[in-house]
Amino acid sequence: MTNNQEQEFLDGLEKKLWTSANKLLPSLDASQYKHVMLGLIFIKYVSDAFDLRKAELKTQLQDPNQDYYLDPDDFGGADSSEYQDEINAELEIRDYYLETNTFWVPQSARWEFLQNQNKVVITGELDVGEGNSKKKIRSVGQLIDNALDAIEIDNPKLKGVLNKRYTQLQIDQAKLGELIDLVATVPFTHASLNSKDILGHVYEYMLGQFALAEGKKGGQFYTPKSIVSLIVQMLEPFKGRVYDPAMGSGGFFVQTDSFIDAHKGKIGDVSIYGQEANHTTWQLAAMNMVIRGIDFNFGKQPASTYTQDQHPDLRADFVMANPPFNMKEWDTGVDENDPRWQYGKPPSGNANFAWLQHMLYHTSPNGSLAILLANGSMSSNSSGEGGIRRALIEEDLVECMVALPGQLFTNTQIPACIWFLTKNKNERTSAADRKLRDRKGEVLFIDARNLGYMKDRVLRDFTQDDLNQLTEAFHNWQIGEGYEDVAGFCKSVELPELQKHDYVLTPGRYVGAALEQDDGEPFAEKMARLTATLKTQFEESDRLEAEIKKNLAGLGYEL
Numbered sequence: 001m002t003n004n005q006e007q008e009f010l011d012g013l014e015k016k017l018w019t020s021a022n023k024l025l026p027s028l029d030a031s032q033y034k035h036v037m038l039g040l041i042f043i044k045y046v047s048d049a050f051d052l053r054k055a056e057l058k059t060q061l062q063d064p065n066q067d068y069y070l071d072p073d074d075f076g077g078a079d080s081s082e083y084q085d086e087i088n089a090e091l092e093i094r095d096y097y098l099e100t101n102t103f104w105v106p107q108s109a110r111w112e113f114l115q116n117q118n119k120v121v122i123t124g125e126l127d128v129g130e131g132n133s134k135k136k137i138r139s140v141g142q143l144i145d146n147a148l149d150a151i152e153i154d155n156p157k158l159k160g161v162l163n164k165r166y167t168q169l170q171i172d173q174a175k176l177g178e179l180i181d182l183v184a185t186v187p188f189t190h191a192s193l194n195s196k197d198i199l200g201h202v203y204e205y206m207l208g209q210f211a212l213a214e215g216k217k218g219g220q221f222y223t224p225k226s227i228v229s230l231i232v233q234m235l236e237p238f239k240g241r242v243y244d245p246a247m248g249s250g251g252f253f254v255q256t257d258s259f260i261d262a263h264k265g266k267i268g269d270v271s272i273y274g275q276e277a278n279h280t281t282w283q284l285a286a287m288n289m290v291i292r293g294i295d296f297n298f299g300k301q302p303a304s305t306y307t308q309d310q311h312p313d314l315r316a317d318f319v320m321a322n323p324p325f326n327m328k329e330w331d332t333g334v335d336e337n338d339p340r341w342q343y344g345k346p347p348s349g350n351a352n353f354a355w356l357q358h359m360l361y362h363t364s365p366n367g368s369l370a371i372l373l374a375n376g377s378m379s380s381n382s383s384g385e386g387g388i389r390r391a392l393i394e395e396d397l398v399e400c401m402v403a404l405p406g407q408l409f410t411n412t413q414i415p416a417c418i419w420f421l422t423k424n425k426n427e428r429t430s431a432a433d434r435k436l437r438d439r440k441g442e443v444l445f446i447d448a449r450n451l452g453y454m455k456d457r458v459l460r461d462f463t464q465d466d467l468n469q470l471t472e473a474f475h476n477w478q479i480g481e482g483y484e485d486v487a488g489f490c491k492s493v494e495l496p497e498l499q500k501h502d503y504v505l506t507p508g509r510y511v512g513a514a515l516e517q518d519d520g521e522p523f524a525e526k527m528a529r530l531t532a533t534l535k536t537q538f539e540e541s542d543r544l545e546a547e548i549k550k551n552l553a554g555l556g557y558e559l
Contacts, residue, residue: 109147141166240317247274327351347383
């Protein structure tokens with residue numbers, strides 16, 4: 001977690017960048033603007049990471065105590081052009097960068113090149129490349145597209161990922177040049193934050209702003225950070241395969257990386273798998289992974305999770321998703337006998353239990369999953385949903401249900417909940433080395449509807465204390481230490497009680513109401529006081545009603 005000084009630095013940086021860029025590109029809508037900004041941030045980040053490694057390497061080449069040391073005496077002395085040429089040649093050897101997992105950036109895609117040359121192409125043209133690959137650059141948009149193209153050629157994993165459409169933008173090229181200069185002002189020096197931290201925060205902030213600007217459409221690629229953090233904290237995906245079948249821009253993977261880093265783990269212990277149907281969102285997710293140095297497998301192409309499963313043989317240890325709520329007509333082209341529908345065929349009019357069963361199908365024998373769904377999934381009996389929910393409960397797959405407060409999402413006001421399921425409730429050690437107790441036949445219910453705060457007039461958010469309270473309740477219940485039922489907040493429930501309530505999984509039905517704190521006033525005295533207050537209020541109401549009628553009569557209106 002960042003401290004207050006770090007957060008102030010990041011907040012100021014992000015808002016400055018967003019506000020300034022908005023002034024430069026007022027003619028673009030959010031869907032275009034998103035790719036303009038995030039594409040430039042991507043180039044800036046990989047270029048700066050490359051420059052940091054280059055500076056480090058140059059020091060090593062000139063340090064006699066380093067393995068890469070070049071003795072200047074072998075090249076005519078430290079001031080000779082031959083020695084400097086040799087140093088420069090060594091700095092362009094790709095293997096030096098790959099050995100430290102540094103993204104290789106070709107010359108024409110480096111930020112210094114873009115910043116120096118964008119002024120040239122505004123007034124003239126520029127020759128780039130050599131031989132048959134030589135081309136003339138005549139606009140700033142073409143300069144950026146050429147940089148992205150060069151990155152893609154040198155990094156095959158990014159083929160089809162980068163959004164190379166800057167040439168097609170109907171905007172003033174000088175404004176695009178100013179935007180390059182603006183992004184260049186992003187500072188990468190801070191006492192306790194490295195460049196990855198800074199750009200990661202900027203990228204996350206931008207995604208959130210675009211989600212707000214695009215409304216419902218924006219929700220396709222962005223899940224609020226606090227919700228993602230809550231799921232990752234509760235699941236603790238330290239080791240193994242992590243899968244998101246509706247990954248959007250990859251928020252769950254980013255938070256997994258942050259969680260592992262915060263707990264001194266190794267991101268190399270986790271394998272990332274994802275799938276996304278929307279092509280532009282699929283691109284955003286890949287860029288999001290690359291700027292953070294996270295290895296990933298998002299399948300061969302963007303595709304429907306239902307008809308073109310990109311990871312048919314995957315059995316993941318942790319599965320997390322925020323799929324579209326109550327998605328209709330999802331099953332076109334899907335076999336009714338699909339092996340994923342082990343607990344019942346989901347109705348055509350609602351994909352909630354299709355998503356859930358798809359995720360269960362891809363969960364390993366000791367794996368766990370978390371999925372955000374609309375509240376209706378906890379109680380609906382329409383079109384066979386109740387039968388599927390009953391089967392999941394009877395098979396003892398449901399581990400925890402969390403009811404969320406309203407107004408958490410940019411794209412919907414539908415009340416939501418989180419389902420936590422696991423295929424193994426036996427006593428065992430978790431990936432985070434927690435000694436889990438035998439939880440067979442039990443489900444934990446948590447009602448979080450009263451948590452959080454209004455961050456603005458529209459959106460609610462969780463504080464870190466809220467997230468910790470929810471996480472600790474879950475983990476304490478899992479290990480059997482420090483947990484107790486709290487009226488109005490959490491309760492551990494066994495199967496017979498679920499059967500009694502017709503397999504409804506709404507937390508409010510089980511946790512009850514919060515206990516009122518005794519204020520010490522005797523009941524009889526309190527009732528007398530409240531009754532007297534109510535009588536006074538009724539009398540005031542009657543007086544106001546008579547006054548209103550009198551005023552209306554004076555205007556010629558009778559009630």
